[in-house]
Amino acid sequence: MDALESWHDFNVAVVGATAALAGLVIVAASVNIGYIVKAPSLTSRLGAAISGLVLALVVSSTGLIPQIDAVAHGALVAVAALGALAFPISAARRVYENHDPANRARPAKVLVALLAPVAYLVGGVLLMIGAPGGYALFAAGAVVAIVASLLVSWVVLVEVLR
Helix, strand or coil, rough: CCCHHHHHHHHHHHHHHHHHHHHHHHHHHHHCHHHHCHHHHHHHHHHHHHHHHHHHHHHHCCCCCCCCCCCHHHHHHHHHHHCHHHHHHHHHHHHHHCCCCCCCCCCHHHHHHHHHHHHHHHHHHHHHHHCCCCHHHHHHHHHHHHHHHHHHHHHHHCCCCC
16 A cells, blocks of 8 residues: 555545535635625635635545555645645735734734645655655644634634624
8 A cells, every 4th residue: 555545534534624614614704704804814814714724625635536646746735735825925914914902923823824835835845755754744734724724713703793
């Protein structure tokens, strides 16, 4: 059994979990979308959270492609991670532009959004160069994406009603 095959069940679980969570987050946000879009930093943080879930979905889905090799999978993941980084980078800009005294813990807010795409990017590069550890970083990226998106979604939904 090759390394990717041993991650099959994990990938199936992540595909289901991230697809369901992304849908729930979008539906929950849509209830108060009028208020959310009035707060640019909240909007972009929510976008970064959703993009992390979508990235986890893409990575795990591509890991289920029959007979995909590690280099091809790593390349797909690296490209997807680079694309997904646009959302947390935009969110970081918005977080630092917000000078409201209540906008505390700026570095933590930025770091939460960057962790998953960076883990996926590094994992993808490791697979492309044949180094071990890429799939473990994908797993870490999935867990971080799920936790971060739930955390940020909760914060956005609570903050918008304050």
